[in-house]
Amino acid sequence: MLSEVERRFRTNLLEWGQKNRREYPWRELNRTLYEVFVAEFFLTQTPAGNVAAVYPGFLKQFPTLDVIAEATEDELVEVVEPLGFQNMRAAALKQIASTHDHLPTEPASLMALPRVGQYVANATLCFARGDRLPVLDRNVERVYRRVFRDRWPETEADQLTFTQRLVPDEARAYNLALLDFGALVCQSEPLCKQCFANEYCAYFIESESYG
Template sequence: MSSETQHRFRTNLLEWGKENRREYPWRQLDRTLYEVFIAEFFLTQTPADNVAAVYPGFLERFPTLEEITEAGEQELVEAIEPLGFQNMRAEALKQIASTHDHLPIEPEALMELPRVGRYVANATLCFARGDRLPVLDRNVERVYSRVFRDAWPETEADQLTFAQRLVPDEARVYNLALLDFGALVCRTEPLCEQCFANKYCVYFQGSAGRT
């Protein structure tokens, strides 16, 4: 896959994102690192609309890590219960709050926190601070594996390197557009006829690659 095609995809995606951006409360530009982290922590294995229903109330009750530290674990469980995995999430948040006054600002340091993986760490720092980091979840991996097909690496480390090259300086805008594109167009059952990339997407162009 040529660098020209990668540039074309990046440019097309940024243009698409301007017209198709999904609005959620955690996407506001004035959100703090903590507020973005809470959203990304909740979004793991949970639909965005479900998180949107709980997120404002949770932040009102727990606006900082300090309030989580002072809260009883059962109170925390009840606040998170509609999202599922409430006991696991409450326990992890209590552990984080009890050991940190402020969240780390390095991906590796964030990943040392309980129940925090590469996606949550990179997404938090990208969307809260604009850090130029790749954000890879299942939807994004599906997009890249279809558009770039054989050029998409097999190992996680190589995938991160590949994705890093595609992230422009406007990383926050790009990664949000990528997440939206994976959710709205390049879905499990993709809307290829509506896709801006269908002229160069390897998945669409090669009938042998379709599933």
């Protein structure tokens, strides 16, 4: 059961996303699970522009997991270096490729891979396959905390449950819009004047009442 505000937010966000979605190579249609995974794996703690710079070259040199399995860790480090965290990332990718022919499609199985947590697992499956999973990073958390304030739970498990209810069948469009909205509008310094939610967002209403 969604509240009135929850339904409005979801609808408004989807509409906003249609016009404001950012284009990235890893968001192109028909990307494989592996291709989306590589992007999300790189995007943690790394600006999208940096990832965009190395992404095509990486996929060209390492088009599949078994190519990674055949490569040396140094070769991986070399390509991934501009992103930072190159040693950790190369080691994790090498370990994943040496134990898997293909990536699992269950969130828990993905999370069992080294350096793969809740965010990367859910984002990968949602964006590659449209799975109806909650995608929750710090930006998204900030958005929800502002809009829903009191109803936004404290513990991570409850936050995932809360978010899960809001994700519609168009999960991919919704979660992509959510990430872009957090990056473009509901930033640390939010642009409330241009925000579609400023009639019901708890944060904006409070800021208004304090003038």
